[in-house]
Every structure is written in structure tokens, then in C-alpha cells.
Amino acid sequence: MTDAVVPSWAGVRESRWYRLRRADVKLVIAVLIGLVSVTGAVITWRSSKLGENATDKDRQAIAETVLQEQSRANVETVLRNEQEAFSQYKEDLANVHLLNQQADNLASAGFTVEAAMARDQANELQRVADNLQTLNFSIDYVAGFDDNGVPTTFLVDKRREDLRRDDDRAARVQPDQTVAQANTLRSRSQRLEGWLIALVFAVVLLTYATITRRDILRVYLAGAAVVIYIVATVIAFVGD
Amino acid sequence: MAEIEAPEIEVEADDPNFRRVLAIVVVLITLFAACLAYLHEQNGNLEDRAARDAQLASIRGFGQQVAASTESQFDYKIFVQQQLLQRRQLVAASRERTTDSQFASVYQADAQRYTDLNNTIASDAPVKTNDDYNAKDASLNVSPDESRLTQQVLSNRANDFGNKSDAYVAILTVLAVGLFLIGLSLTVSGRGRYMLAVPGIGIAIVCLAWSAIVTLGSVTDIPQKAVELTAQGQQKQAAGDLQGAIDSYHQAIQLSSSFGPAYARLSDAEFENGVSNTTGNQFESISKPDNLKRAIEAGDKALSLGESNPAFVSSLGFFHFAAGDFSQAESLSAQALQGNGEFPPFIFNLGVAQAAQNEKSAALATYKKGIDILKKETDSGLRQQIVSAALTDLEIADASTSKAKDLIQQIKGELVDVEFATNTDASDTTIDGLTVRDDRYRLLAEYDTSADDTTVLTNVWYFRPIDAGGKGPFVQAFTLDTTSTPSNGHVSTTPRENGPCLPGGDYRVEIYAGSKLVGSNDDSPFHLPDSGLGPLTSEGGDSVGITMCRPENWDPPPNQENGSLSFANRDDPNESIVSFSFPIGTTTLATSDLQTIAVDSVVQSDALTGVSAPQNGFEFLGRTVNGTDVELPTTTVTGQLPSGVLERITTSVGDDGIVRTVVIRAGNSDRLNVIRAELINSLRFLDVPEPNP
Numbered sequence: 001m002t003d004a005v006v007p008s009w010a011g012v013r014e015s016r017w018y019r020l021r022r023a024d025v026k027l028v029i030a031v032l033i034g035l036v037s038v039t040g041a042v043i044t045w046r047s048s049k050l051g052e053n054a055t056d057k058d059r060q061a062i063a064e065t066v067l068q069e070q071s072r073a074n075v076e077t078v079l080r081n082e083q084e085a086f087s088q089y090k091e092d093l094a095n096v097h098l099l100n101q102q103a104d105n106l107a108s109a110g111f112t113v114e115a116a117m118a119r120d121q122a123n124e125l126q127r128v129a130d131n132l133q134t135l136n137f138s139i140d141y142v143a144g145f146d147d148n149g150v151p152t153t154f155l156v157d158k159r160r161e162d163l164r165r166d167d168d169r170a171a172r173v174q175p176d177q178t179v180a181q182a183n184t185l186r187s188r189s190q191r192l193e194g195w196l197i198a199l200v201f202a203v204v205l206l207t208y209a210t211i212t213r214r215d216i217l218r219v220y221l222a223g224a225a226v227v228i229y230i231v232a233t234v235i236a237f238v239g240d
Numbered sequence: 241m242a243e244i245e246a247p248e249i250e251v252e253a254d255d256p257n258f259r260r261v262l263a264i265v266v267v268l269i270t271l272f273a274a275c276l277a278y279l280h281e282q283n284g285n286l287e288d289r290a291a292r293d294a295q296l297a298s299i300r301g302f303g304q305q306v307a308a309s310t311e312s313q314f315d316y317k318i319f320v321q322q323q324l325l326q327r328r329q330l331v332a333a334s335r336e337r338t339t340d341s342q343f344a345s346v347y348q349a350d351a352q353r354y355t356d357l358n359n360t361i362a363s364d365a366p367v368k369t370n371d372d373y374n375a376k377d378a379s380l381n382v383s384p385d386e387s388r389l390t391q392q393v394l395s396n397r398a399n400d401f402g403n404k405s406d407a408y409v410a411i412l413t414v415l416a417v418g419l420f421l422i423g424l425s426l427t428v429s430g431r432g433r434y435m436l437a438v439p440g441i442g443i444a445i446v447c448l449a450w451s452a453i454v455t456l457g458s459v460t461d462i463p464q465k466a467v468e469l470t471a472q473g474q475q476k477q478a479a480g481d482l483q484g485a486i487d488s489y490h491q492a493i494q495l496s497s498s499f500g501p502a503y504a505r506l507s508d509a510e511f512e513n514g515v516s517n518t519t520g521n522q523f524e525s526i527s528k529p530d531n532l533k534r535a536i537e538a539g540d541k542a543l544s545l546g547e548s549n550p551a552f553v554s555s556l557g558f559f560h561f562a563a564g565d566f567s568q569a570e571s572l573s574a575q576a577l578q579g580n581g582e583f584p585p586f587i588f589n590l591g592v593a594q595a596a597q598n599e600k601s602a603a604l605a606t607y608k609k610g611i612d613i614l615k616k617e618t619d620s621g622l623r624q625q626i627v628s629a630a631l632t633d634l635e636i637a638d639a640s641t642s643k644a645k646d647l648i649q650q651i652k653g654e655l656v657d658v659e660f661a662t663n664t665d666a667s668d669t670t671i672d673g674l675t676v677r678d679d680r681y682r683l684l685a686e687y688d689t690s691a692d693d694t695t696v697l698t699n700v701w702y703f704r705p706i707d708a709g710g711k712g713p714f715v716q717a718f719t720l721d722t723t724s725t726p727s728n729g730h731v732s733t734t735p736r737e738n739g740p741c742l743p744g745g746d747y748r749v750e751i752y753a754g755s756k757l758v759g760s761n762d763d764s765p766f767h768l769p770d771s772g773l774g775p776l777t778s779e780g781g782d783s784v785g786i787t788m789c790r791p792e793n794w795d796p797p798p799n800q801e802n803g804s805l806s807f808a809n810r811d812d813p814n815e816s817i818v819s820f821s822f823p824i825g826t827t828t829l830a831t832s833d834l835q836t837i838a839v840d841s842v843v844q845s846d847a848l849t850g851v852s853a854p855q856n857g858f859e860f861l862g863r864t865v866n867g868t869d870v871e872l873p874t875t876t877v878t879g880q881l882p883s884g885v886l887e888r889i890t891t892s893v894g895d896d897g898i899v900r901t902v903v904i905r906a907g908n909s910d911r912l913n914v915i916r917a918e919l920i921n922s923l924r925f926l927d928v929p930e931p932n933p
Contacts, residue, residue: 003898025628031584047281047349051281051285054285054288055288056290058292061292061296062292062295062296062299064300065296065300066299068303069299069300069302069303069306070303072303072307073306073307074308076306076307076311077306077310079310080310080311080313081316083364084314084317084318087321087361087364089360089365090360090361091321091357091360094356094357095353095358098353098356098357102349102350102353105349106347109345110347114346122769123373123803135669150360152363153363154364166912175296179292179293180295182289182292183289184515186285186288186289190281190282190285191286193278193281193282194278195278196274196277196278197271197274197275197278198270200270201271201273202270203267203270204264204267204268204270206269207264208264208267208569209265210261211260211263211264211720235813
């Protein structure tokens with residue numbers, strides 16, 4: 001049995017520069033892969049933070065909408081109560097006028113008792129109407145008086161507008177704007193996630209650069225990966 | 241000896257290309273996984289966004305509902321106030337006409353004042369009639385309904401995105417298995433490595449195809465216009481415009497054929513559009529076959545699109561039952577109960593499907609459960625309607641199958657016993673000589689019985705419309721139902737009405753002693769022909785103080801006077817009816833004299849000639865606040881107008897000081913008699929005093 005055949009390297013010596021250059025490129029590529037991975041992790045973390053912020057904004061928008069709708073319900077209830085009181089007020093005032101007129105006619109026709117009763121009723125109604133108005137709505141929202149001084153219109157839209165404005169808490173919130181902010185945050189998070197694909201593509205190129213036998217191709221691939229990495233990272237962070 | 245350093249040449253014991261290729265495959269799979277992660281994130285974001293928007297829509301819908309309700313209440317209060325003023329004006333005007341001339345001017349001024357007051361608040365009142373109110377209420381509910389539908393659409397969209405997002409996670413997990421196999425292949429030499437690497441790559445390819453399918457899969461995307469049209473359809477349906485509602489739903493479906501709520505509502509509207517129910521029950525059971533078919537088609541489509549509301553599913557189950565598909569009916573009804581198992585109509589829908597298939601123990605158990613829950617219902621009106629609908633459903637089952645008659649009758653008896661709770665235990669009770677007849681748009685049953693005078697018997701009525709041609713199932717008419725106590729072995733039930741206008745058709749009564757059926761005119765139902773004046777529709781109400789039936793081709797005058805009902809035949813202007821009531825002023829005259837005076841005043845104002853002698857009778861029927869019918873004494877004369885048209889005046893003056901008058905006209909005496917028989921008999925003067933004991 002003979003000894004195993006062992007290749008002989010006698011006389012063969014690779015130059016140090018060549019060895020260093022070969023080793024350094026691979027080392028650089030390995031470092032680049034690590035760098036790209038770390039950058040990807042940072043982007044993922046940042047995207048996740050943006051997503052959390054978007055969720056917070058979503059919750060805020062819902063809370064604001066609840067507040068706004070509570071205010072709206074309150075405004076509508078107050079408004080309709082006032083409108084109802086106004087309608088009664090208007091009817092009472094019209095009745096006052098008509099009863100006084102009726103009293104005059106009755107008195108002139110000789111129905112003095114009936115005339116007095118009608119006038120008493122008119123006076124009572126006047127007091128009721130005045131109290132109704134004082135307790136329920138402001139005369140500022142009454143417009144359009146007829147010939148007898150009876151108001152004809154309750155300014156519903158103006159009153160609604162004022163009630164809404166007076167509700168400070170609801171007036172301060174803008175759920176639509178909060179929703180827009182949440183959407184923007186979510187878009188940014190999404191965009192960052194998109195650049196991760198570019199980074200993984202850079203890793204693909206670097207991996208191929210590592211295993212290729214052609215040195216020149218290795219350099220080009222690594223260069224392209226670096227370019228992609230830089231562009232993606234800059235756009236991901238700066239463009240954000 | 242110089243140190244020899246071995247060059248860094250990769251010694252690849254195996255195929256070097258294998259590892260290279262595998263490395264490339266791994267990084268490509270990683271790239272694919274990154275894309276999947278991106279898609280997962282994207283769909284997760286879209287899900288979050290849709291879920292948030294759905295919540296916002298539901299909150300806004302609630303706010304809109306509150307606003308709509310407050311506005312509706314305001315409108316209704318003003319409407320009621322107007323009605324009140326109209327009544328006051330009517331009373332004052334009536335007093336003016338009937339009081340001493342000295343005080344007439346006082347009442348005239350009062351009447352004018354109420355008219356002016358009414359006009360004053362008229363500008364605040366967008367609704368003038370009950371129909372106006374219903375229409376306004378329906379329109380106010382459009383926005384909240386739109387929000388509810390939008391919420392549903394967005395929730396479905398959120399679900400779709402959520403499903404996609406979850407699918408990407410599943411693909412990533414499977415992909416990890418592929419990567420594991422590929423990685424494992426590097427540890428094996430020889431051909432064995434291919435046994436691991438190839439399946440790994442295969443899994444990656446499958447994942448690629450899977451992700452393509454998921455990505456291309458559609459998500460809910462309903463145009464807002466379709467939502468609006470569906471909400472408008474609901475508005476029309478609520479206002480009674482069923483055909484308009486159906487058209488709106490079809491338009492919505494044209495815009496989006498995957499909008500489940502539009503199909504579900506279309507199904508309901510189609511069924512309702514085919515109902516000719518005159519029993520006043522909100523739970524309708526019998527629709528025309530074509531409508532039923534269309535309702536099932538639309539409902540099945542809605543179901544396939546994911547509609548799962550228990551009310552809808554239960555209704556669809558019932559539609560299938562009505563069409564004779566008992567198995568599908570049972571399946572759907574059971575499904576509905578999973579969503580809401582505490583609403584008796586849903587439970588009875590399942591029970592009747594089981595009964596129709598003669599699943600005795602299951603059906604009895606289901607009905608027992610429904611009855612137990614129904615007993616807790618405190619609204620007696622609602623309970624009555626639910627039992628009535630359940631009885632009608634059992635009628636349908638009875639008409640559809642012959643194998644479960646005993647079971648169906650047993651259940652009917654239990655339902656009747658629950659509703660009337662007569663506590664009658666008279667299993668040996670018999671009845672004989674059952675006859676049914678009509679009286680003034682009312683029905684009554686008479687029979688002899690072996691039951692003693694303390695036994696309470698229950699008379700349960702069923703009705704089949706005349707257009708059914710004497711075929712098909714009856715509808716349970718709960719407004720006719722009564723309990724009776726025999727008197728000397730004989731029962732004559734209190735006459736009852738089948739809704740405002742007694743419709744022509746077949747009437748059947750079942751007599752129960754407790755839960756036992758002791759008699760019925762099942763073999764020969766009482767047939768009531770339709771009115772000689774054509775189809776009738778009900779008119780009037782509390783606001784007028786009168787209810788009556790009018791022929792559909794008779795129109796009211798442009799300005800109906802307050803407190804009166806007037807109609808004229810549009811095909812023959814000579815034919816008309818005017819009915820009115822008003823309080824009489826202070827007087828010392830007897831009511832019989834007042835009746836004659838009231839008749840004379842009309843005779844004079846209409847310049848009648850050939851006036852007949854006054855005839856006294858009891859032509860009018862009044863109804864007390866408690867719902868008791870009272871026959872009112874009347875005086876009637878007939879004469880001829882200058883135009884030759886015949887006029888018949890009937891007046892009654894009650895103990896309550898109210899004058900009630902009806903004037904009918906026709907070209908000849910035959911028609912006058914028909915109008916009298918059909919229309920005066922249908923009149924009810926409301927709020928008459930309780931009869932003296």
C-alpha cells in the first residue's frame with residue numbers, strides 16, 4: 001500500500017498582496033452584510049414605532065369622535081327643546097293678541113264678563129309666555145316679527161352653530177385631522193417596510209458577490225449592493 | 241525549511257455548484273419572505289384603518305340617530321299640537337252652529353282664534369298628517385342607516401384585509417419550513433441532500449403561488465352610492481313604498497353585486513310586497529308565490545355573501561319553509577338561533593319546520609322552549625301577534641303536509657292555551673250546530689255546547705283572502721279572537737272586526753276548551769263576498785273622531801273639513817258620502833227632537849224635495865274609549881236634490897250632546913241602498929259614552 005497522494009505546493013507561493021486583497025474584499029462584504037442587517041433592524045424598529053403611533057392616533061380619533069357625537073347629541077336635544085319652547089311661546093303670544101282682540105270685541109258687544117275673562121286669560125298667557133322664554137331660550141335667536149309683534153322664526157341654524165361653538169371640549173377636537181395624521185404615520189411605517197425589500201436585495205447581491213469566483217464581478221456586485229444600501233437607507237430615513 | 245502556506249482554495253468535497261445555487265436560492269427566498277412581510281404589514285395597516293373607520297362610522301351613526309330622533313319628536317309634538325287646535329276649532333265652530341244666536345258670536349270668535357293659532361304654528365310643522373310623519377321619520381333615518389351600512393361594509397373590508405394579513409403569516413411560516421429543509425440539506429452528503437433541498441424549493445414555489453392567489457384575492461369594495469341606495473330603499477320600505485324600495489335595492493345591486501345587505505333587504509321587501517295580510521299582524525306569513533320565489537333567491541344570495549343577522553337568517557329560513565323546503569328551513573332557523581336564541585318567533589320558525597317534517601319530540605321541545613320564553617313577554621299585544629303568527633305558520637305546515645296533522649293540532653292547542661290561559665279543563669266538552677255570520681262588518685260565531693255555564697271556551701279565527709280562490713292556508717286573524725262563556729248551553733260570540741274594513745274571503749273558527757279543539761267550521765268556512773263598491777280602504781281615526789271604509793275609487797274633496805269625512809265616486813260624481821260630528825250647544829230640547837231638527841237643517845240647506853217621513857232606528861255604531869261597541873239611535877229621511885239625485889240623511893244625537901250625521905247620495909235607490917249597506921255599516925263614531933248598565 002502506498003502513501004496517500006498529497007499535492008505538492010513546493011515552489012508555489014501566492015503573493016501577500018493578492019492574499020490580502022482577496023481576504024479583505026470578502027471581509028468587507030461580510031461586514032457589509034452585517035451592516036445592512038443592522039440597518040434593516042433599525043428600519044423595522046422605526047417602522048414599528050410609527051405603527052404604534054398610528055394606532056395611538058386611531059384611538060385618539062375614536063375618542064374625539066365619541067366626544068364630538070356626544071356634544072352633537074346634546075346640542076340637538078337642547079336645540080329641539082328650545083325650538084319646542086319657542087313654538088309654544090309663539091302660540092301663546094299669538095293667543096294673547098287674539099284674546100285681547102276678542103276681549104275688545106266682546107266688550108263692545110256687551111259681553112263684559114266674557115271680555116274680562118278673555119283679558120285675564122290673555123294676561124295670564126303673557127306671563128306664562130314670558131317665563132317660558134326666560135327659562136328656555138334667548139330672544140337673540142328669535143327673528144321675523146309679524147304685524148302683531150308675534151315672532152315667526154327661531155334661528156335654528158344659528159343657534160346650533162353657537163351651541164356647538166360653546167361646547168369648548170368638542171370644539172377643540174378635530175377627529176378628521178387626527179385620522180389624517182394616523183394615516184400619514186401608517187404610510188410612513190409602510191414606506192419604511194418597503195425599503196427593507198431593497199436592503200434584502202442588497203444582501204442578495206452581497207451574498208452572490210461572496211460566492212462568485214470572478215473577482216471583478218464580486219467587486220461590481222458589492223459596489224451595486226453598497227449603492228442600493230446607501231440609497232435605500234438615505235431615502236428611508238431622510239425621506240421620512 | 242521554508243514554511244509553506246496553503247493557498248485559500250475552497251475544497252469542496254461535494255458538488256461546489258450545489259452550495260452556490262443553494263445559497264442563491266436561500267437569499268432569493270429571503271427576498272421573497274421580505275416581500276411577504278411587506279404585504280403582511282400593508283394588509284395589517286389596511287385592516288387597522290378599515291376597522292377604525294368602521295368604529296367611527298358606527299359612532300357617527302349613533303349621533304345621527306339621536307339627532308334624527310329629537311327632530312322627529314319635535315315634529316310629532318307640533319303635529320299633535322296642531323291636531324289639538326283643530327279639534328278645539330271644530331268644537332267652537334260646532335257650538336257656534338248649535339247655540340243660541342246671542343252666544344254664537346262668542347263661539348265664532350273662539351273658532352277663528354283657534355284657526356289663527358293653528359296657522360301661527362303651521363310654519364313650524366313640517367308634518368300635517370300621520371302619513372307625513374311616517375315619511376319624515378323614514379327620511380330622518382336615512383343618514384343613520386347609511387352609517388350603519390357603511391360600518392358593515394368597513395367591518396367586512398377590515399375582515400378581508402385581516403384574512404389576507406393572516407394568510408401571509410401562514411405563508412411565511414410554511415416558507416420557514418422550506419428554508420429549514422434547504423439548510424438541512426447542507427449537512428447531508430450524496431444524493432440524500434437532494435431529498436431535502438428539492439422539497440424545500442418546492443415548498444417555496446408553492447408559497448409563491450399561494451401568495452399570488454392571496455394577493456390577487458378581492459376585498460370588499462362597495463361604492464358609497466350603493467350604500468346610499470340601500471338606505472333609501474329602507475326609507476321607502478318604511479314609508480310603505482315597497483315597489484320603490486325594491487327598485488332602489490336593484491339599483492344598489494347593479495352598482496355592486498357583492499353587497500349583501502342590499503340582497504337581504506330586497507328579500508324582505510319582495511316577501512312583504514307579496515303579502516295581502518289584512519289581519520294587522522306585524523309578523524307576516526303568506527306571500528304570493530312569485531314574490532316568495534324572488535325573496536328566496538335574493539335571500540340565498542345575501543347568505544352566500546356572508547349576511548348572518550339572526551333576523552335575516554330566520555326570515556330566510558321561514559321563506560324556505562313557506563316554499564316547502566322544510567329541511568333548509570330547519571337548518572337556517574337553527575343557525576339563526578345560534579345568533580339569538582331568546583326571541584320566540586325565531587324559535588317557532590325552527591319548531592314549525594320540525595313539525596312539518598313530523599319530528600315530534602324535537603318540535604315539541606322547540607315549542608316548549610319558545611312558549612316558556614313567550615310567557616315572560618309583558619307586552620300582551622306583541623305576545624298575541626307572536627302566537628297568531630305561529631298559528632298561521634302551523635296552518636301553512638298543515639296545508640303543506642299531511643303526515644303531521646296530529647302533531648300540528650297538538651301544538652296549536654298549546655299555543656292557544658298559552659295565549660288565552662282559560663284554565664279550562666273540559667276534555668269531554670262537545671259543541672254542535674256551529675254557524676258563522678256577519679253583522680255590520682263584524683263576525684260572530686254561534687253554537688250549542690255541552691260545557692257548563694262557567695266553562696270558558698276560546699274562539700280562534702282564521703281568514704283566507706278572496707283572491708286565494710278558496711285554496712291554500714288561512715291566516716290567523718287575532719283581532720277576531722274571543723273567549724265565551726256558554727249561557728244555557730249556547731254560545732253567541734261578541735261580534736268582532738277583521739281590521740278596519742272586513743275584507744271578503746273565507747272565515748274559519750276553531751273552538752277550544754283549554755288546549756283541546758272541540759269544534760270548527762273547517763269543512764265549510766264562512767264565505768264573505770267582497771263589497772259591491774269594490775275594494776275598500778280604511779279612513780279616519782282619532783283625529784277625526786270617525787273611522788269608516790271607502791271604496792278605493794272614491795276620492796276625498798280637496799279640502800276635507802275638520803271633523804268630517806267626505807268621499808265622492810270619481811266614476812260617478814252623483815255618488816258620495818259625507819259624515820261628520822260636532823258638539824251641540826246649550827239646549828233644553830230632547831234628543832229625539834234634536835235629531836229631527838238636525839235632519840231638517842240638512843233638508844233645508846240642500847233644498848230636498850219629496851222627503852220621506854223620518855224613520856227611527858239604530859243605524860250607527862259607536863265605539864267607547866274602552867272599545868265597546870254601542871248602537872246609536874238614529875233618525876233617517878230620504879229626499880231628492882234639485883238635480884234629481886237621491887239623498888239620504890241619517891242623524892243621531894247622543895246623551896253626550898254630540899250630533900252625528902251621515903249624508904249619502906246616489907243616482908237611484910238601488911245604488912243608495914248599496915252605499916248605505918256598505919259604507920254606513922262600516923262607520924264607527926269614536927269616543928261615544930259607555931252604555932248604561
